[in-house]
Amino acid sequence: MKEFEDDSLMLHTDLYQINMLKVYWEHGIDQRHAVFEAYFRKNPFENGYAIFAGLERIVQYMNALKFTDADLAYLRSLGSYDEAFLDYLRTMEFTLSVRGMREGELCFADEPLIQVEGPLGQCQLVETAILNIINYQTLIATKASRIRTVAGEEDGLSEFGSRRAQEMDAAIWGTRAAYIGGFDSTSNVRAGKLFGIPVSGTHAHSLIQAYRDEYEAFKAYAETHRNVVFLVDTYDTLRSGVPTAIRVAKEMGDRINFVGVRIDSGDITYQSKRIREQLDQAGFPHARIIASNDLDELTILNLKMQGAKVNDWGIGTKLITAFDQPALGAVYKLVSIEDDTGNLVPTMKISSNASKMSTPGVKQVWRITRNSNGKSEGDYVAFNHERPDLLEELYMFHPVHTYINKTLTDFTARPLLIPIYEHGQQVYELPTLEDVKTYAKQNIDDLWDEYKRILNPEAYPVDLSQELYDAKMTSIHEITAKVNEEVKAFQAEEAE
Ligand SMILES: Nc1ncnc2c1ncn2[C@@H]1O[C@H](COP(=O)(O)OP(=O)(O)OP(=O)(O)O)[C@@H](O)[C@H]1O
Numbered sequence: 261m262k263e264f265e266d267d268s269l270m271l272h273t274d275l276y277q278i279n280m281l282k283v284y285w286e287h288g289i290d291q292r293h294a295v296f297e298a299y300f301r302k303n304p305f306e307n308g309y310a311i312f313a314g315l316e317r318i319v320q321y322m323n324a325l326k327f328t329d330a331d332l333a334y335l336r337s338l339g340s341y342d343e344a345f346l347d348y349l350r351t352m353e354f355t356l357s358v359r360g361m362r363e364g365e366l367c368f369a370d371e372p373l374i375q376v377e378g379p380l381g382q383c384q385l386v387e388t389a390i391l392n393i394i395n396y397q398t399l400i401a402t403k404a405s406r407i408r409t410v411a412g413e414e415d416g417l418s419e420f421g422s423r424r425a426q427e428m429d430a431a432i433w434g435t436r437a438a439y440i441g442g443f444d445s446t447s448n449v450r451a452g453k454l455f456g457i458p459v460s461g462t463h464a465h466s467l468i469q470a471y472r473d474e475y476e477a478f479k480a481y482a483e484t485h486r487n488v489v490f491l492v493d494t495y496d497t498l499r500s501g502v503p504t505a506i507r508v509a510k511e512m513g514d515r516i517n518f519v520g521v522r523i524d525s526g527d528i529t530y531q532s533k534r535i536r537e538q539l540d541q542a543g544f545p546h547a548r549i550i551a552s553n554d555l556d557e558l559t560i561l562n563l564k565m566q567g568a569k570v571n572d573w574g575i576g577t578k579l580i581t582a583f584d585q586p587a588l589g590a591v592y593k594l595v596s597i598e599d600d601t602g603n604l605v606p607t608m609k610i611s612s613n614a615s616k617m618s619t620p621g622v623k624q625v626w627r628i629t630r631n632s633n634g635k636s637e638g639d640y641v642a643f644n645h646e647r648p649d650l651l652e653e654l655y656m657f658h659p660v661h662t663y664i665n666k667t668l669t670d671f672t673a674r675p676l677l678i679p680i681y682e683h684g685q686q687v688y689e690l691p692t693l694e695d696v697k698t699y700a701k702q703n704i705d706d707l708w709d710e711y712k713r714i715l716n717p718e719a720y721p722v723d724l725s726q727e728l729y730d731a732k733m734t735s736i737h738e739i740t741a742k743v744n745e746e747v748k749a750f751q752a753e754e755a756e
Pocket residue numbers: 524525526527528529530552553554555559562563566
C-alpha cells in the first residue's frame with residue numbers, strides 16, 4: 261500500500277462524482293442549489309422495519325471533508341484534471357445542509373433517511389460515503405434487532421463477529437450497530453474502547469489444546485480470572501467438559517465467580533438440556549449456558565421451540581456479515597434542482613420499474629401516532645412546507661392502492677428528519693450511544709406487534725400526502741409526454 265501523509269476520507273467517493281463535478285464546474289452550474297435524498301426501496305430481511313444507524317460516522321466524515329495536498333497530488337497523477345480544477349478543489353469549502361433521522365429511529369422503505377442540500381457539485385461528492393455508511397450500519401442494526409426479537413428480553417446477546425466481518429471498519433461499526441439494535445456486549449475490545457460498548461468473552465478451544473488437558477486448562481483459567489466461563493465442547497461435552505467445569509468450580513469455590521459454560525458445536529438443544537441438569541444437580545442453578553456456532557435468528561427460534569436451555573447467545577458471522585442479505589440497497593437521488601431562472605424545481609427519475617421511480621421534491625417524513633395508545637399508525641411523507649402536525653384531521657392513503665385509506669383525528673405527527681448541518685456547520689449534538697440504544701428500544705416498543713414478527717410482518721404504511729402524490733403524478737405525466745414528443749420528433753426526422 262502506498263504511504264500518504266494523511267488519512268483523508270475526501271476521496272472515499274466514486275470517480276464519477278468527481279467527473280460530474282468537473283462537468284458542472286466547467287459549465288458553471290456547480291453552485292446550483294440542489295437537494296438529494298437517500299432511501300431504500302425494500303425493508304431488509306423482509307423485516308417489518310429497519311433501524312436507522314450511521315449518523316455518527318457521517319458526522320465524523322462530514323467534519324473532515326477537505327481536499328488535502330495528498331488527495332490533489334493523487335488526482336493530478338491521474339492526468340485528467342488540469343491545475344485550475346485542482347485549485348478549485350483545493351479551495352472548496354463545504355457548505356452543505358444535511359437533515360437526517362436520529363440513529364435508532366425506525367425507518368421504512370421509500371422514505372428519506374438523509375437529505376443533503378447545497379451546491380450541486382458538493383452534494384454529488386458525498387453520495388458514495390453517505391450510502392456506504394448507512395447501507396451497512398442500518399442493515400446490521402436491523403439484523404441485530406431481529407435477533408433480539410427472537411431472543412426475548414431476558415437472554416444475553418454478545419457480538420462475536422470481528423474475525424468474520426468484512427474487514428476492520430465493518431467489525432467496529434458493525435458491532436456498534438448491533439449494540440444499537442439490541443445486543444448487550446461485544447467481544448471486540450477496540451469497539452469497547454472507542455464506543456464504550458460492554459466487552460465480554462470466554463475462551464477458545466486453543467486454551468485446552470495448549471494445556472492438552474481440560475482440567476489443567478480450566479484450572480489455569482480459573483486461577484487467573486474472577487469471572488469464569490468454561491468452553492466445554494473440546495473433547496466430550498457431557499462426559500468430560502461439563503463434569504470438569506463443575507469440578508474446577510467446586511475446587512475454586514468463592515475465589516471465582518463461576519458464570520457458566522459455553523458450547524460451540526453439536527446439538528445445542530440436547531446438550532443444553534443435559535448440561536442444565538448437570539449444573540443444577542451440582543448445585544449451580546445460576547450458572548449460565550452460553551451457545552455459539554453459526555447462529556442467527558432462525559436457528560435461535562428453532563432452538564427455543566425445541567426447548568433449548570440457553571441463557572446467552574454468542575453471534576458472529578451471520579450477524580456481522582448480514583449473511584442472508586448482504587446489502588440494504590439504499591440509493592441517493594436528486595429530488596430538486598435550481599433551474600435557469602433561479603427557482604428550485606422538483607425533479608424525479610421515472611422508470612418502467614415502479615420501484616425505481618423516485619418521488620420529486622424536498623420532503624419531510626412524519627411519524628403519525630394515535631394519542632389514545634401512543635402506537636405508530638404509519639409514516640406520512642409530505643412536501644417540506646406541509647404541516648400535518650397542525651391539522652385536526654389527517655387523511656392517509658396507500659401510495660399505490662389509493663382505495664386503502666383512513667382518516668385520523670386524535671393523532672400526533674412527529675417530523676423524523678432533523679437538522680444535522682446548516683450551511684456546513686454542525687448544528688446537531690450527537691447523543692451518547694446509550695441514548696441511541698434506549699431510543700431504538702423505545703421506538704420498537706411503540707410499534708404494533710404485527711409489524712415486528714420476523715416472518716411475514718404486516719406492511720407498515722408509508723403514505724404520501726395528497727399534495728405530494730398529485731405532484732408525483734403530474735411529473736410522471738409531464739415527463740412521459742415530453743419523452744413521447746421527443747421520440748416522435750426523432751422518428752419524424754429519421755423518416756425524412
Ligand atoms: N438442535 C438444533 N436444531 C437446529 N439447529 C441446530 C441445533 N443444534 C445446533 N444447530 C445448528 O446447526 C448448525 C450445524 O451444527 P453442527 O452440529 O453441524 O455443527 P458442528 O458439528 O459444530 O460443526 P462445526 O464444528 O464445523 O461448527 C449450526 O448452525 C448450529 O447452530
